[in-house]
Amino acid sequence: MGHLAFLLGLLFEATSICGIPFCSDDGQLAFYNSCNLTEVPRVPNTIIKLFLSYNYIRMINATSFPLLEMLQLLQLGTQHTPLIIEREAFRNLPNLRILDIGYSKIQFLHIDAFQGLPNLFELRLFFCNLSDSILKDGYFRNLSSLSVLDLSKNAIQNIHLHPSFEDLKSLESIDLSQNQISHVCERDLKLLQGKRFSLFNLSSNILFSRISVNWEECMNPFKNMFLEILDVSDNGWTVDIIQNFSRATNGTKILSLFLKNHIMGAGFGFHNIKEPDQDTFAALGMSSMIKMDISHGFIFSLNSHLFETLKKLKLINLSYNKVNQIAKEAFYGLDSLQVLNLSYNLLGELYNSDFYGLPNVAYIDLQKNHIGAIQAQTFNPLKNLKTLDLRDNAIKTVGFLPSITTVFLSGNKLVSFERRGITAEFLDLAENRLETLTDFYTLLQIPGLKFLILNKNRFSICYQHYSSSKNYTLEKLYLSENMLELVWQTGSCWNMFKGLYQLKVLFLNNNYLSFLPPDVFSDLTALQILSLHANKLTSLSPGVLPANLRVLILSHNLLLSPDPSIFASLSHLDISHNQYICDCEVKNFILWLNQTNVTMLGSPEDVYCTYPGSFSGVSLYSISTEGCDEEEALKFINFTLFIFFTTTLTLFLTATVIFTKFRGLCFSLWHKMVQRLTFKYHRQGVEEDQHKYDAYLCFSNKDFEWVQNALLHHLDSRYNSENRFNLCFEERDFLPGEDHINNIRDAIWSSRKTICIVTKHFLKDGWCIEAFNFAQSRYFSDLKDVLIMVVAGSLSQYQLMKYPPIRVFVQRQPYLKWPEDLQDVGWFLNKLSQSILTKKEEKKKSNNIALQTVATVS
Numbered sequence: 001m002g003h004l005a006f007l008l009g010l011l012f013e014a015t016s017i018c019g020i021p022f023c024s025d026d027g028q029l030a031f032y033n034s035c036n037l038t039e040v041p042r043v044p045n046t047i048i049k050l051f052l053s054y055n056y057i058r059m060i061n062a063t064s065f066p067l068l069e070m071l072q073l074l075q076l077g078t079q080h081t082p083l084i085i086e087r088e089a090f091r092n093l094p095n096l097r098i099l100d101i102g103y104s105k106i107q108f109l110h111i112d113a114f115q116g117l118p119n120l121f122e123l124r125l126f127f128c129n130l131s132d133s134i135l136k137d138g139y140f141r142n143l144s145s146l147s148v149l150d151l152s153k154n155a156i157q158n159i160h161l162h163p164s165f166e167d168l169k170s171l172e173s174i175d176l177s178q179n180q181i182s183h184v185c186e187r188d189l190k191l192l193q194g195k196r197f198s199l200f201n202l203s204s205n206i207l208f209s210r211i212s213v214n215w216e217e218c219m220n221p222f223k224n225m226f227l228e229i230l231d232v233s234d235n236g237w238t239v240d241i242i243q244n245f246s247r248a249t250n251g252t253k254i255l256s257l258f259l260k261n262h263i264m265g266a267g268f269g270f271h272n273i274k275e276p277d278q279d280t281f282a283a284l285g286m287s288s289m290i291k292m293d294i295s296h297g298f299i300f301s302l303n304s305h306l307f308e309t310l311k312k313l314k315l316i317n318l319s320y321n322k323v324n325q326i327a328k329e330a331f332y333g334l335d336s337l338q339v340l341n342l343s344y345n346l347l348g349e350l351y352n353s354d355f356y357g358l359p360n361v362a363y364i365d366l367q368k369n370h371i372g373a374i375q376a377q378t379f380n381p382l383k384n385l386k387t388l389d390l391r392d393n394a395i396k397t398v399g400f401l402p403s404i405t406t407v408f409l410s411g412n413k414l415v416s417f418e419r420r421g422i423t424a425e426f427l428d429l430a431e432n433r434l435e436t437l438t439d440f441y442t443l444l445q446i447p448g449l450k451f452l453i454l455n456k457n458r459f460s461i462c463y464q465h466y467s468s469s470k471n472y473t474l475e476k477l478y479l480s481e482n483m484l485e486l487v488w489q490t491g492s493c494w495n496m497f498k499g500l501y502q503l504k505v506l507f508l509n510n511n512y513l514s515f516l517p518p519d520v521f522s523d524l525t526a527l528q529i530l531s532l533h534a535n536k537l538t539s540l541s542p543g544v545l546p547a548n549l550r551v552l553i554l555s556h557n558l559l560l561s562p563d564p565s566i567f568a569s570l571s572h573l574d575i576s577h578n579q580y581i582c583d584c585e586v587k588n589f590i591l592w593l594n595q596t597n598v599t600m601l602g603s604p605e606d607v608y609c610t611y612p613g614s615f616s617g618v619s620l621y622s623i624s625t626e627g628c629d630e631e632e633a634l635k636f637i638n639f640t641l642f643i644f645f646t647t648t649l650t651l652f653l654t655a656t657v658i659f660t661k662f663r664g665l666c667f668s669l670w671h672k673m674v675q676r677l678t679f680k681y682h683r684q685g686v687e688e689d690q691h692k693y694d695a696y697l698c699f700s701n702k703d704f705e706w707v708q709n710a711l712l713h714h715l716d717s718r719y720n721s722e723n724r725f726n727l728c729f730e731e732r733d734f735l736p737g738e739d740h741i742n743n744i745r746d747a748i749w750s751s752r753k754t755i756c757i758v759t760k761h762f763l764k765d766g767w768c769i770e771a772f773n774f775a776q777s778r779y780f781s782d783l784k785d786v787l788i789m790v791v792a793g794s795l796s797q798y799q800l801m802k803y804p805p806i807r808v809f810v811q812r813q814p815y816l817k818w819p820e821d822l823q824d825v826g827w828f829l830n831k832l833s834q835s836i837l838t839k840k841e842e843k844k845k846s847n848n849i850a851l852q853t854v855a856t857v858s
């Protein structure tokens with residue numbers, strides 16, 4: 001530990017001088033650590049700090065240093081060779097305040113080595129193999145400013161102070177830890193009587209534990225002293241030693257007593273070692289003690305009236321013991337206690353009487369016990385309790401919870417939160433087993449709740465639609481690592497954030513989200529920070545983000561080619577590690593990236609292409625968008641259609657077509673022949689299953705013209721009375737003013753089939769993907785296969801497969817493809833008509849039909 005602290009110290013001092021080259025100086029600061037020096041280098045007399053550790057300096061004498069009147073800090077520790085320090089070695093450093101010789105093999109230290117340092121404030125002599133003589137022989141004479149003396153980790157066995165200690169008027173901190181001191185008695189520290197110490201550190205010695213002490217003779221080592229901190233940890237103290245020591249020091253003011261790593265208590269499963277009792281600490285009552293740390297021990301049972309006399313104690317640390325039993329009135333008498341730390345013990349249950357006698361306690365730390373049961377009135381009488389830490393226990397119900405400000409309950413076994421009528425501001429319920437959003441809504445009702453942590457639960461179920469016109473007080477909500485996708489996928493609880501008008505921060509990381517329900521954030525008018533890190537979002541619909549959002553985290557999603565307009569309100573954005581497709585689709589996005597004022601979090605290299613393979617891993621910032629025209633593909637389709645309708649005519653007139661080219665013509669003749677028959681059959685079908693429409697045609701409104709020419713004119717009965725189908729589509733049949741998602745849902749439910757015309761525009765339209773998802777969900781929810789997918793335009797497999805709903809569909813069954821060969825269009829339309837007419841409730845059959853369809857068309 002000490003080594004580490006020392007090295008960290010060095011590191012800190014080293015980094016604080018960054019910018020200065022090694023083995024040189026900048027006029028004020030000279031950095032010569034590890035420079036293979038054998039003597040003190042020449043440095044200018046303006047130097048304030050001089051670092052000389054890790055060198056080979058063997059000897060320091062009065063002429064080693066030139067006169068450095070400005071020097072305040074000298075580090076000389078950790079020489080690789082044994083060090084000799086001669087008389088008045090530092091006299092040329094008259095203003096030195098800190099001298100560090102720690103970790104040195106001191107071969108010889110002259111008794112006058114430190115003479116001539118009237119301003120020395122801190123002297124570090126730890127780990128120097130110093131013996132008793134360092135205290136006995138007057139090395140510290142005349143150090144009238146010495147305040148902090150560190151003699152830890154040496155070989156001191158007895159404390160016999162040189163008379164000059166009486167003159168060290170400034171001394172207020174002495175560290176004698178990690179020596180071999182076996183006893184300290186009144187006569188040893190007589191010269192320090194009347195002093196006030198901020199720290200007297202005697203930890204990790206063998207104080208009083210290896211010899212038998214005659215306390216009548218030894219008396220009070222700290223007589224007439226005032227100790228802010230006395231550290232006697234790790235001296236192997238038993239109940240008896242502590243009791244004798246307390247009696248001996250009766251009356252000395254000790255504000256904080258550190259008694260960590262003691263051996264009081266029987267531990268778990270032993271009976272032969274004494275537990276502390278009513279007498280153990282009784283005599284400390286006169287010391288005005290405010291803080292007592294008896295952590296890291298073996299106390300198994302907190303006995304009755306254990307701390308009865310400690311009326312002024314404000315903090316007691318009992319962590320890392322083996323406390324399993326709290327006797328009646330164990331805490332009785334702790335009238336001023338504010339902080340009670342019982343963490344890392346073996347408590348299994350808490351009873352109503354356990355905390356009796358703690359009128360002022362504000363903070364109880366019970367984390368890392370095994371608490372499974374808590375009686376209902378355990379905390380209620382504690383009127384000043386503000387914070388309760390019950391993390392990492394085995395609690396299953398919250399009936400005990402009182403109205404307090406802050407509650408930590410993470411890492412327990414809560415399956416539900418059934419507690420009404422309490423107030424709280426901060427609730428940490430992470431890492432429990434909460435499953436249904438009913439608990440979430442219960443929590444929202446808690447008056448005054450501002451901060452709610454629900455990370456790592458199992459939220460995945462929504463039993464009903466909750467609706468509320470309340471204005472909730474919640475400001476920060478953490479819902480990471482749940483399974484909200486399972487909730488939203490079923491179309492339920494899309495309004496779970498309703499009424500959170502005051503929410504500022506929302507974390508939804510790792511929820512498997514593949515889409516954001518429209519309007520899910522619509523009430524979050526105050527939201528500033530939203531994290532959707534590590535979900536499965538492929539696109540964001542315009543308008544789904546709250547209007548005042550400032551910071552958005554979208555890293556580690558599956559975004560393909562985001563629409564930059566949705567990031568308009570942001571000041572900070574993280575869009576690293578997505579799956580961008582670097583074709584012309586992302587042109588706008590790339591252009592926006594290049595000139596936006598939004599601060600990008602994460603490095604530019606992490607915003608990279610995933611497709612196509614040749615661009616994989618290339619940063620979006622280094623891609624050129626030259627030669628991209630977005631509309632090209634669609635124009636091509638329109639053009640081919642035009643050609644088709646003119647050439648069908650020509651086809652009739654041309655006699656010299658090769659045989660294979662006749663299949664289209666033959667088909668359309670046959671088609672006309674059977675048309676009337678099927679027309680009749682179809683009409684009957686409609687009446688039978690009582691759907692308002694034969695099919696709901698779902699497509700991006702940017703494709704409207706094309707769909708009208710290619711499909712509506714040939715299928716929809718209102719375009720042409722000879723057509724057989726009663727179709728539904730947004731532009732004509734949706735109720736204006738009705739919620740868009742409701743319109744879509746109605747259309748799907750009142751149509752026998754849903755036909756999705758998947759084009760590039762379709763993929764970019766959040767509503768289209770949503771409709772697709774919804775139609776598909778009917779397959780899973782009521783086993784009705786209503787979805788027909790038609791792919792038009794040049795869309796590759798990977799572009800389709802990036803959208804989870806489409807991927808699921810494609811894996812389940814084949815889809816129809818708009819034919820590339822124009823003469824196959826008539827045949828295609830017929831196949832599509834058949835698909836509309838087919839009832840597909842048996843999965844196997846439907847698969848076969850669709851498979852044949854695709855196989856023949858493409």
Ligand SMILES: *[C@@H]1O[C@H](CO)[C@@H](O)[C@H](O)[C@H]1NC(C)=O
Pocket residue numbers: 023034035036
């Ligand atoms: C110190 O000496 C070692 C071994 O001779 C050498 O590797 C290292 O570079 C030297 N350091 C400096 C700062 O000269």
Ligand SMILES: *[C@@H]1O[C@H](CO)[C@@H](O)[C@H](O)[C@H]1NC(C)=O
Pocket residue numbers: 039059060061062063064
């Ligand atoms: C101080 O030490 C140096 C070698 O480090 C030596 O040359 C010099 O004579 C010494 N001076 C005194 C006064 O001992």
Ligand SMILES: *[C@@H]1O[C@H](CO)[C@@H](O)[C@H](O)[C@H]1NC(C)=O
Pocket residue numbers: 105129131
């Ligand atoms: C420490 O000092 C003692 C004499 O005081 C000596 O015998 C011992 O070897 C020293 N130990 C180390 C590690 O230098």
Ligand SMILES: *[C@@H]1O[C@H](CO)[C@@H](O)[C@H](O)[C@H]1NC(C)=O
Pocket residue numbers: 141142164
């Ligand atoms: C240093 O201390 C010695 C004896 O303790 C004393 O004789 C001497 O005058 C002191 N020197 C200064 C400069 O105070």
Ligand SMILES: *[C@@H]1O[C@H](CO)[C@@H](O)[C@H](O)[C@H]1NC(C)=O
Pocket residue numbers: 001002152177178199201202203204229231258
């Ligand atoms: C006393 O010294 C020990 C060991 O050197 C250290 O760990 C502890 O923090 C010190 N105590 C105080 C109160 O600083």
Ligand SMILES: *[C@@H]1O[C@H](CO)[C@@H](O)[C@H](O)[C@H]1NC(C)=O
Pocket residue numbers: 212213214215216240241244
């Ligand atoms: C405590 O003090 C009593 C009375 O002086 C003595 O008999 C006993 O041995 C002491 N115990 C320890 C552990 O020092």
Ligand SMILES: *[C@@H]1O[C@H](CO)[C@@H](O)[C@H](O)[C@H]1NC(C)=O
Pocket residue numbers: 247250251282283286
């Ligand atoms: C401590 O000292 C007070 C007097 O200052 C005395 O009344 C009391 O009995 C002593 N307590 C113990 C435990 O010796």
Ligand SMILES: *[C@@H]1O[C@H](CO)[C@@H](O)[C@H](O)[C@H]1NC(C)=O
Pocket residue numbers: 260293295296315317318319320339341
């Ligand atoms: C209590 O002691 C433990 C272990 O030594 C320490 O980690 C914790 O910070 C202490 N707490 C207080 C409030 O002193």
Ligand SMILES: *[C@@H]1O[C@H](CO)[C@@H](O)[C@H](O)[C@H]1NC(C)=O
Pocket residue numbers: 471501502
């Ligand atoms: C909700 O309450 C806050 C604070 O009382 C208020 O500022 C805000 O306007 C309210 N919002 C709505 C929509 O009622």
Ligand SMILES: *[C@@H]1O[C@H](CO)[C@@H](O)[C@H](O)[C@H]1NC(C)=O
Pocket residue numbers: 590591594595621622623624625
């Ligand atoms: C980014 O903008 C700069 C001018 O602001 C322009 O020179 C550069 O070509 C742009 N880069 C891309 C990839 O658009």
Ligand SMILES: *[C@@H]1O[C@H](CO)[C@@H](O)[C@H](O)[C@H]1NC(C)=O
Pocket residue numbers: 595596597
């Ligand atoms: C970025 O900020 C500058 C100056 O503040 C402004 O002129 C420019 O229009 C801003 N650009 C965008 C894309 O908002």
